[in-house]
Amino acid sequence: MREAILEGKFMELYSDLQPRLVQEDPEFPSVHPVRKRRPERAHELGSFELTQNPAGQYLIKCKDSGETMHSVNNPNKEADELYTSLFREALVRNPEKKTWTIWDVGLGAGHNAMSLLHFCQSHPNWGDESFPKINLISFEKDLDAIRLVLMHPGYFPHIRHAAPHSILESKHFAAGSLEWNLYEGDFWSIVSDQRFSENSSKPDIIFWDPFSSETNQNFWNEEAFAKIYSMASSECSLSTYSTSTWQRIQLLLAGWNVYEGPSSGPKNSTTRASITPIQQWQTQLLKQDFLKKVERSQQDNPRFFEQIKAENGLDRLFKHPQFSL
Numbered sequence: 371m372r373e374a375i376l377e378g379k380f381m382e383l384y385s386d387l388q389p390r391l392v393q394e395d396p397e398f399p400s401v402h403p404v405r406k407r408r409p410e411r412a413h414e415l416g417s418f419e420l421t422q423n424p425a426g427q428y429l430i431k432c433k434d435s436g437e438t439m440h441s442v443n444n445p446n447k448e449a450d451e452l453y454t455s456l457f458r459e460a461l462v463r464n465p466e467k468k469t470w471t472i473w474d475v476g477l478g479a480g481h482n483a484m485s486l487l488h489f490c491q492s493h494p495n496w497g498d499e500s501f502p503k504i505n506l507i508s509f510e511k512d513l514d515a516i517r518l519v520l521m522h523p524g525y526f527p528h529i530r531h532a533a534p535h536s537i538l539e540s541k542h543f544a545a546g547s548l549e550w551n552l553y554e555g556d557f558w559s560i561v562s563d564q565r566f567s568e569n570s571s572k573p574d575i576i577f578w579d580p581f582s583s584e585t586n587q588n589f590w591n592e593e594a595f596a597k598i599y600s601m602a603s604s605e606c607s608l609s610t611y612s613t614s615t616w617q618r619i620q621l622l623l624a625g626w627n628v629y630e631g632p633s634s635g636p637k638n639s640t641t642r643a644s645i646t647p648i649q650q651w652q653t654q655l656l657k658q659d660f661l662k663k664v665e666r667s668q669q670d671n672p673r674f675f676e677q678i679k680a681e682n683g684l685d686r687l688f689k690h691p692q693f694s695l
């Protein structure tokens with residue numbers, strides 16, 4: 371080639387060699403890998419679909435009821451402030467307690483359960499002997515919501531952990547002193563089953579997160595709250611997103627002490643309840659002004675009150691010990 375350049379014959383040589391240089395090796399032809407396009411991940415599964423809140427966060431919506439899980443706030447923030455906070459505060463009140471049983475009623479997209487797990491695993495005493503045993507029990511009748519979330523880890527940071535995979539595969543996850551079990555099926559049938567009550571300790575903390583009373587009516591009446599009251603430990607506390615006067619009446623009639631809960635996003639209050647009065651929540655306890663509100667709502671919604679009047683409910687409500695404190 372050098373010679374050809376010196377003799378001024380490079381172009382001649384080039385035209386001669388070029389077709390051979392670009393020739394394929396017929397015995398070992400080069401293979402250019404075809405880039406596979408990732409299959410589109412489904413945005414819906416069974417009764418659930420992805421949706422976004424105004425801040426652009428992805429959420430899970432139930433197509434049948436039209437209800438969205440953690441719809442009004444950053445879901446992870448809400449899970450922490452509303453549900454995990456219940457355990458955080460209970461730990462401070464009772465640092466000596468060795469075992470905590472926590473019911474996660476309505477696993478849904480797994481925000482509340484994973485919030486609790488993340489809290490425990492980032493606790494300074496996690497892994498120490500001093501950290502209590504945590505027995506987390508989730509209830510869910512339709513696992514498609516968490517399956518859909520697991521298909522989109524990019525949209526749901528809370529799910530990027532081995533635990534939800536294990537929970538879906540084997541209904542069980544354990545790490546350190548935490549054990550997480552999932553009961554699949556109707557909550558009321560599960561907790562009414564003798565085998566469940568024989569094998570499970572009473573809940574000390576309840577995350578009460580079913581859909582609203584329009585969709586999940588049998589979670590929001592006196593009978594429902596009386597049933598979980600009868601199953602809970604004496605130091606049990608419960609948290610829920612509802613602020614409805616009607617739901618608070620049902621909790622009170624079932625015997626719970628009822629408090630204003632922490633604010634959550636645009637909601638300036640939520641609801642907490644306890645079996646034994648909690649001194650530290652004294653200032654949030656519903657007081658006489660709540661009863662005045664009940665009287666006013668009676669005038670506005672007489673139909674609602676017919677039933678509880680018939681069951682002597684108003685009398686029982688006004689005589690609830692928390693209003694004589």
Ligand SMILES: C[S@@+](CC[C@H](N)C(=O)[O-])C[C@H]1O[C@@H](n2cnc3c(N)ncnc32)[C@H](O)[C@@H]1O
Pocket residue numbers: 438439440449475476477478479480481482483509510511512515555556557558579580581586
């Ligand atoms: C508001 S979502 C729960 C959101 C969830 N806690 C989270 O953090 O993502 C309510 C859940 O309750 C479940 N559910 C409704 N009725 C139920 C029942 N009878 N038994 C068990 N789960 C039920 C629904 O399938 C739904 O996933």
